[in-house]
Amino acid sequence: MISTNEILPESYASYRREVEAELKRIIGSKPSALYDMLRYHLGWQDAPRHARGKRSGKFTRPVLCLLSCQAVGGNTSQILPAAASLELIHNFSLIHDDIEDASCERHHRPTVWKLWGQPQAINAGDSMFALAYLALLKLREKGIAETKVMRAIQVLGEACLELCEGQYLDIAYEARGDVTTEDYLRMITKKTAALMAASTSIGACLVTEDEGIVSCLHEFGKSLGLAYQIHDDILGIWGAEEKIGKSVKSDISQKKKTLPVVYGLENSRGKDKQRLEKLYSQESIEGESVTEVVEILNRSGARGYAQDLEQQYYHQALTKLEATGLDPSRRVPLSEAARFLMECDY
């Protein structure tokens, strides 16, 4: 696997810096202790008695938003608050997800609820949610027309609602033994792809009035989101622990119905099928049982199936990008970013 720094386009890196600067303008200097939780989560400051992590987020969604803006000929610095807003929504959902999944670590550091307790962590997520909408309103000061700002609020709001619906399914599936790949795809379409689609769509609709292009970029983000989630599912079972920043097998021990697991439960045969069903009917999966699950999944061909489906969605995304009819030179940064996400190993 190529190191991320080698393949990272230069514009991608500079966008990340700009998004981080915008986020710092939004929550960087707020004095209340409430915002210490947000700054800690974003990797900007230490928690009492805990060292600062080395890395902050990948800013996947804001960068896609800015690249989409650039592709349609927009001025990216004008829509930075929208890019920041997408990152805030993503992080609000991470803070709440960590509570919901009882995850103790993220990026090699204790999660917010682990340090401040669940009540304050719920509250920290809520405040990030509120900040995301306030950030969008800042677009007015950047000279974006009100009609366009309203459109962005609408797209973001609908994506947030889908995110909650997807999260509902994700949690509900943990207790269900009969989840199909179709169920799984419905879940990740809402939980992951909706916000990715909102990112590329907002980047475009704040600039152009060409609904055809906006719609193609929306679909590009959606397909890319599906590929990205499947990629993440694969890493969650077969990735390298030190890169992901959390226990690799936590998806398995939490009985998450990720694509390889859903495929394995549907397609393994005989003793393997019985054993896998038995393991997934337990309260949780621990120790050697985790290794056993991976072995059964290996035998079922789940990894190859998931990789094929990831590639399908990735190519679907590229097709949608082409369908925008934009000049190839305008599309390259977005297709490069998509390739980067598919090659990313954390």
Place this chain on the structure above:
Amino acid sequence: MISTNEILPESYASYRREVEAELKRIIGSKPSALYDMLRYHLGWQDAPRHARGKRSGKFTRPVLCLLSCQAVGGNTSQILPAAASLELIHNFSLIHDDIEDASCERHHRPTVWKLWGQPQAINAGDSMFALAYLALLKLREKGIAETKVMRAIQVLGEACLELCEGQYLDIAYEARGDVTTEDYLRMITKKTAALMAASTSIGACLVTEDEGIVSCLHEFGKSLGLAYQIHDDILGIWGAEEKIGKSVKSDISQKKKTLPVVYGLENSRGKDKQRLEKLYSQESIEGESVTEVVEILNRSGARGYAQDLEQQYYHQALTKLEATGLDPSRRVPLSEAARFLMECDY
């Protein structure tokens, strides 16, 4: 205490019906099981194995919003989505508060987290938050100008952030022994008064461009919110359990730093002071210790102090209402609503 039905102005009752109808248009028929949690919380449907409660919410915030709109000469049916949005924000915060406080009952029924578990309850609150913003966007279809809709989104967003800041303080105060009445007032200004102020302010700013009137109605809502919270604190210690719908003494057993308690800790003397401090340094306060706290508070004069302060803020609210310069006949529905809230015993 007068029965609420006797003093309830007719317009107030009809506004409640209209707000409920608008809320049902927003979330009434959504098929996903996620929305069952919201409908259950709002009192519209049963949970599996649990009977439906007899009452739904008081709709205090939406009604204040509509009365404020009416006071400045607006058409209330045009701004119903804004009124509904305020109720959604209030309820999102209740669902999350119940998790944060580990409260098992609300309105004589099990809380959402108690029935569906914490993860799905966090998610239910989040989806209500998302719906609130989408509701505001519906104002465009009602013919409200975009500039005004944006203003409402700004006011609501700022109030949500204040609400989180207030909630942060509320939780943080539980562990602190040195909370002053000044600290307490800062907390409820954010936690309760900000959303009440947003309610009266949004009702007005969607209609009039007279910033002086909007500002006075904002201040009216804020002072009324302070009085309302103090009223609620008093009921939380000396109210009748069957009317409030939760264990009367839960504020005490959870060591909530409500006004009477903060006053008692600051102003009791000798043995009473020592005993109160000792009780509030424990992990929780149970059984006979709760009764003991109430007795000490009675002796400290906390009830009278709180009632006086409630009255002060109530009269401050009425002064702000008068300062709008609106015709007395236009102000009466708002002052009647304020009086109703102060006489309300649940």
